[in-house]
Amino acid sequence: MKNKKFKHKALLLLIGLLALFLFGCIPTKGPASTGPASLQEIAAGDAENGRKLFMGYVHFQNEGPPCMGCHNVGAHGLLGGGALGPDLTNVSQEMTQSELLIILANYGFTNSPVMEPIYNEHPLTQTEQADLIAFLNSSAGEPEEDKELIVLGISILATVGAAIALGFVYRNRLRRIRKAMVDEATAEIYKN
Numbered sequence: 001m002k003n004k005k006f007k008h009k010a011l012l013l014l015i016g017l018l019a020l021f022l023f024g025c026i027p028t029k030g031p032a033s034t035g036p037a038s039l040q041e042i043a044a045g046d047a048e049n050g051r052k053l054f055m056g057y058v059h060f061q062n063e064g065p066p067c068m069g070c071h072n073v074g075a076h077g078l079l080g081g082g083a084l085g086p087d088l089t090n091v092s093q094e095m096t097q098s099e100l101l102i103i104l105a106n107y108g109f110t111n112s113p114v115m116e117p118i119y120n121e122h123p124l125t126q127t128e129q130a131d132l133i134a135f136l137n138s139s140a141g142e143p144e145e146d147k148e149l150i151v152l153g154i155s156i157l158a159t160v161g162a163a164i165a166l167g168f169v170y171r172n173r174l175r176r177i178r179k180a181m182v183d184e185a186t187a188e189i190y191k192n
């Protein structure tokens with residue numbers, strides 16, 4: 001079971017590295033870092049806008065990818081977020097505000113090695129950092145919903161659906177063969 005989970009993580013890491021590689025191939029003139037949000041800006045953070053930024057409903061000013069691509073928060077999103085990064089539902093209780101800020105503003109030594117290069121190229125503005133922190137503060141205590149089962153269910157349904165569709169397309173194939181066999185057998189019987 002543990003081994004299986006490890007394999008799963010290893011696969012995700014591989015996909016992540018591939019994504020990073022592809023990111024690296026896109027030529028960008030990275031905007032200069034915008035620096036961390038101030039305490040006043042964080043206090044004025046807009047959780048609703050933070051949610052939209054996180055989910056990708058509103059684009060980041062410097063075109064960074066939405067957090068949802070790699071992170072889950074509560075039960076947000078029909079199929080949940082990506083599984084490359086940890087679930088962030090209760091992150092505001094597990095990390096201090098400055099630790100969060102260090103990650104979002106991309107400075108200091110505790111940066112995520114996965115996120116750092118991406119958001120270095122596409123830094124979050126101070127307002128975006130503040131809104132995201134407000135959103136993460138507001139999500140604490142929400143039920144963490146794992147949507148992987150739903151995704152699995154959809155895949156199974158799609159497979160069964162495809163099997164039924166193929167069965168329908170080829171529905172006469174066996175019947176034709178059976179008819180030929182029955183005809184042959186009938187002819188054999190009446191011959192005598």
Ligand code: HEC
Nearest residue numbers: 065066067069070071084085086091103112113114115132
């Ligand atoms: C390309 C995938 C990716 C994207 C996009 C991404 N993250 Fe991350 N994030 C990670 C990974 C992976 C980690 C775990 C640390 C590591 O291995 O780098 C992480 C760690 C974190 C952590 C620390 C969590 C902990 O428990 O240590 C926070 C907070 C965080 N991300 C917030 C965000 C926010 C907010 C966004 C959107 C602005 C975002 N991330 C976008 C991949 C991503």
